[in-house]
Amino acid sequence: MQILGLYNYWVFVALLMIGFYAVIAKDNLIKKLIGLSIFQAAVFLLYISMDKVEGGTAPIIQPGAVDQIYSNPLPQVLILTAIVVGISTTALGLAIVVRIKEAYDTIEESEAAAMDREA
Amino acid sequence: MTILFAVFLLTMLVITAIAIVRTPDLFAAVMLLGIFSLLMAANFFVLDAADVALTEAAVGAGISTVLFLGALALTAARERSSLAPPRLALVVVLITAATVVYATFDKPALGDPNAPVHQHVAPWYLEQTPVLIGIPNVVTAVLGSFRGYDTLGEVFVVFAAAIGVLFVLSGDRPLSAVFRPKDAPSTGGLKHHLIPRIVGKLLIPFILLFGFYVQFHGEYGPGGGFQAGAIIAAAVILYAVLEGEDRALVALPEPVLKGLVAGGALLYTAVGLVCMLLGGNFLEYSVLSADAVFGQQLGIILIEAGVGVAVTGVLLCIFHAFAARDNPA
């Protein structure tokens, strides 16, 4: 269990790095948005790793069950909200990228920036 | 055994993420992102977060992939060959990672029942939900009632996404043309592909049924408004893909979709206001009925309905807005 806990955390760090790197280093706007999704998904992993209790099960209290250990419900509620926030941001970002493609005929950030500078 | 499986899932997550970032083929990247979401959902399930796993699968692997593919069809299929990897970005990322790893040193162990996060608020929820609210799924109780104000905010985030996408995509054409350009020919869907059409049409009623099941069963098992909204929207999107968007717009026309979007948000807020008018605080469902526990259950059913309706409407609005735009030649 201890190893799993640490491994969970290291994977969170790795995904955070990968997603963050994609957002700031990649030029393609859609790649940036994909990186943003990975970045946010890593944070979800952080919260959900917190909710596990050893020997526990999902927090659905069946009537009549006694002496059942349950895992923590609160991080799950927070992440449900965070997932929806993430998809909303992605949807809006994609709509903006579609408009940029139509206005600039490119979705590479450096090319669009060059066109902006010439204006 | 579970530990081995969990370790495997986590490793696959990292490998998939690296593959997504490295591949220049955007279509492959989006497909891999779908796989990434599915692995993440499985991992959540291993960690006892059943509701979250369902949401991640429906929203992350399902809807997110559809949106990305919709945008890809309108933009480009490949990333231009990238420039040399910027040093500054690597440095920033490594510093961030080092800081986060530094925080690992003292964090509580995974699964330790004495960790601070399992004291204080969580046991109270687990004890009091059967008493105060009377439904088995504690996550739904917390989401719908104890922290219902956050969920109201969430519905409005989704609402903001819908009006944002409609607003942005109407920047260069009249708003009435965002859903269906005038004089556009019927796209026909996958008319010439027999097998997907037949199998797909068989699936649609079952998907819809499952969506409604998830909506109404959210108090007893994993489920609730968001997951249900995403699943029902997926069923309609499948219909649109098979038969053409114009047929889907006949089934659920534009005014209906807009009504769903606004109606869902209004329903949720209205429930809160009715509670206020009946003498309680905003969203205090106990006052909705003489029996406080029944009032809570009634409140949760109503707001979950509001959430499901709003999410269905929003996801379909966004899908149609993307799908109706012409492909560049």
Place this chain on the structure above:
Amino acid sequence: MSLAAQLPALQVVVPMLTAPLVAFLRLPNLAWAGTLAASAMAFAMAVSLTLTVLGGVSIDYAMGGWPAPFGIVLAIDAFSALLLLVVTGASTLALLAGKASLDREIAVDRQPLFFAGWLLVLAGLSGIVVTGDAFNIFVFMEISSLATYMLVAGGPDRRALTSVFKYLIMGTIGATFYLIGVGLIYMMTGTLNLADMADRIGAVEDVKPILVAAGFITMGLALKAAVFPLHAWLPNAYTYAPNIVTVFLAACSTKVALYVLLRFDFVVFQGNLAQHDLQFAGFLIPLALLGIVMGSIAAVFERNLKRLLAYSSVAQIGYILLGAGCVSLLGLTSGIVHMFNHALTKGALFLAVACLGMSLARLRVSDIAGVGRQMPWTMAAFVLAGLSLIGVPGTAGFISKWYLILAALEQGTLGLFMVAVIIGSSLLAVVYIWRIVETAYFGEREAGATVCAEAPLPILALTWAAALANLYFGLRPQLPVELATQAARALLGDAL
């Protein structure tokens, strides 16, 4: 149940409820009227809450009837009230003034969606300011951010799109950093309620995750608040947004992020983490000084009128942080009072720019040559607001800088350096304001340039109202100073 008791919830619910009502209307004027009504009601509620709070009372409200820390609790004190006044006031003013300006930039059939977005920004910002729960802040921060991205994307120039994409990426990174920080704190304390966190943090033995959490939360909010060097999204976003949107944003959006930063820091971290006040000051004061200097210098060399004022905003955010970084009663008071005064100043300046925008398509400084003779009232209002920006005695800007200098003088040798930077940057402000004024009054209008008519009465009158407010609050600053002092006292008290 009395209406007064329900005000904290209604403050957020009224604009939020109006958004779906106006989003799909057919008549844009009806949508505008509905939005204006909701905004005016929100302003009235903010005034009422301020009057209650001025008596020294802080208001608590349990959402859903569940007490903290099991439910979400709203907590309104002087700091929240001040910001509510700023947010609702700026929104109402911009809406009243700006219909004609908006009609020039946004197609009529899209306006109902636009107004729904405006209401969501208002609801989101109000929600952040009244709540006492850390995760609730995140949710409402994202409501206001998503709606803001949408509003900025409405600008007619295609550069609005690239600017807003950058803003979206940076804003979402900021919000996610904030979320990581809150997650780490939750991991160590088990609660999300701010006051409860403050109680429980003292009991935590292993502080490393808390320190890292403080770092992430500060970075995330600094991104949202455009603190130097994370301000890259601000100049272009302000420049290419529709003129009225810039009025609203420049007055409020970064201030609310700074509110969260100060609230979180002083309530949760200060006093519970050893040496935190030194870390806070040591981290923020250099960044604030750099922001003031770099922002002012960039403004001096900038050719586009809106971007010039945007860089000036970066400098002004530096002033607010400089005051807050002093971690003293005077310092915090000066920072908080400047949130109010800067909203007045920049609001008036950008309203004057919107007046100019009624006649001119491009807004470079060279485009307004000689405009002073054709639009005398507009330019006069601009001059008045510009004096407040510089900090001339008698204007609101002077009050902030006075308090800031007093706070800096308490800091010893470093304080003398800070005073030098404040005075130096004010001189730079004279330079860039004078450049605009000189071009407008003494420049020669080019032969083929647009002939400008004076701006229409509604927007002109409200621009003057905003400009005169600068004068009023410069001569009678009791209200904002009282609120700011109470707020500072509360923050420092929490830190004890």
